[in-house]
Each structure stands twice: as C-alpha cells, then as structure tokens.
Amino acid sequence: MFIMINLTTKEKFLLEDEKQQEQLCVDKYNSFANKAEDPELKNLFSQLAQKEQEHLDSINQLLSGVVPSTNQQQGQQQSQQMQNSQQNFMNLNSSSMNSGLQNNSYSEHDKTLCIDALSTEKYVSSTYNTAIFEFVDKDVRQLLNHIQKEEQEHGEKIFNYMSQKGMYNVQ
Numbered sequence: 001m002f003i004m005i006n007l008t009t010k011e012k013f014l015l016e017d018e019k020q021q022e023q024l025c026v027d028k029y030n031s032f033a034n035k036a037e038d039p040e041l042k043n044l045f046s047q048l049a050q051k052e053q054e055h056l057d058s059i060n061q062l063l064s065g066v067v068p069s070t071n072q073q074q075g076q077q078q079s080q081q082m083q084n085s086q087q088n089f090m091n092l093n094s095s096s097m098n099s100g101l102q103n104n105s106y107s108e109h110d111k112t113l114c115i116d117a118l119s120t121e122k123y124v125s126s127t128y129n130t131a132i133f134e135f136v137d138k139d140v141r142q143l144l145n146h147i148q149k150e151e152q153e154h155g156e157k158i159f160n161y162m163s164q165k166g167m168y169n170v171q
C-alpha cells in the first residue's frame with residue numbers, strides 16, 4: 001500500500017539534493033567495487049551500491065508523490081540485518097583463524113577508497129538529519145529517518161572493515 005503526498009517547494013528541493021547524493025553514492029560504490037584490490041572490500045562496496053540504489057529508488061518515489069510502504073522496508077531491513085549478522089560471524093571466524101595475517105595487511109589504495117567512502121557516509125547521514133526536520137508528513141520523516149539509519153550502518157561497516165584491516169586506529 002502506498003501513501004500519496006503533496007510536497008512543498010522546500011521539500012522538493014531537499015529531496016532533489018538527496019537524490020543527487022544517493023546517485024553519487026551508487027556511482028561511487030560501483031566504481032570503488034571495480035577499483036578495490038581486496039575481494040572482501042569489493043563485495044562490501046557492491047553491497048553498499050545496492051543499498052544506495054534502494055535509497056535512490058525511494059527518493060524518486062517520494063519525488064513522484066508516493067511514500068513507499070514502511071512494511072516493505074521493515075521486511076527488507078530485517079532480511080538485511082540477518083545477512084549482516086551472518087556476514088559478521090563469518091568475518092569474525094575468518095579473522096580469528098588468520099589472526100595476524102589479515103590485520104595490518106592492506107593496500108594504501110584500498111585505504112584511500114575506504115576513507116573517501118566513510119567521509120561520504122558521514123556527510124550523507126548529516127544531510128538526512130537536516131532534511132528530516134523540514135518535512136511536514138510524518139511518514140516521509142520516518143522514511144528519511146530509516147534511510148539515515150542505514151547510511152549510518154554503511155559507515156559502521158566501512159569503519160569495521162578499516163578497523164579489522166588496521167587502517168583505522170582508535171586510540
């Protein structure tokens with residue numbers, strides 16, 4: 001079931017900005033997936049490109065006056081969370097089996113891609129934070145909040161990868 005909305009001029013401008021950011025993320029992650037040297041990082045970037053495409057599709061629906069169903073999104077989110085849990089478990093097992101081999105073994109090129117991606121996620125998350133406060137419709141705010149939460153999760157995945165590889169020291 002879809003909810004129809006009328007957007008204000010300001011809301012349309014904000015969504016157009018988010019659309020540009022999401023398209024940039026899709027393009028960037030697809031490019032990074034091709035450029036990354038580590039197969040694990042290639043996979044991560046490919047997954048993030050798919051999620052960003054979902055965000056872009058949602059923004060396009062909003063711009064057409066339709067709020068996507070939150071039930072569908074919740075189902076996708078639960079499915080993604082299960083996949084993430086399984087992936088995290090596999091990553092933990094892999095890194096504990098290889099202990100010192102994986103840590104601190106990375107290419108500077110992959111590190112640069114990760115730094116760029118993490119910076120992008122920080123910025124995109126902040127743009128959603130601002131936009132959420134500018135929308136009249138509660139369903140739209142909830143959708144934007146959902147997308148923002150996923151952007152934060154993307155940043156967390158990149159951070160965790162960087163941490164695991166010794167690219168990001170938090171001391």
